[in-house]
Amino acid sequence: MAQECCNTDEKDVQIKVVVNKPENNEEHNHSADDGHNHAEAGQDSAGWKTHWDLLLALFILIVLLVLQYGFKIELPKIPSLIINGIAYLLAGRKVLDLAFRKSIRGDIFNEFVLMSVATIGAFVIGEYEEGVAVMVFYQIGEWF
Secondary structure, three states: OEEEEEEOOOOOOEEEEEEOOOHHHOOOOOOOOOOOOHHHOOOOOOOHHHHHHHHHHHHHHHHHHHHHHHOOOOOOHHHHHHHHHHHHHHHHHHHHHHHHHHHHOOOOOOHHHHHHHHHHHHHHOOOHHHHHHHHHHHHHHHHO
């Protein structure tokens, strides 16, 4: 574990990293209010677990595209609409929400409204996978 120590007695603030390794994998002793939590060590708050809905939508999209282009299996129109609609809502609900809230305020010229109109337009013309793919890839781009 690394601890940061600051020396503010000098005019220039220096930060040095001190590495404390417990011997024989023993826990180190300290008080409960020392400012860190071992339960959250190594976890990134913006990691994949916070984007489970986007990853599930991507998985659904990949499965549908493999069925369609790999195995030449095309789903009937209504089941395809329902499955792609679920994937679209998983991937794009935050974008749709922001587009709706900004449109109510009169701000219709932003990326959220543009993405919503483009992807909903793809659904209207029957290109369900294209609408889902555009929203999924947009959200992946926003994630990184």
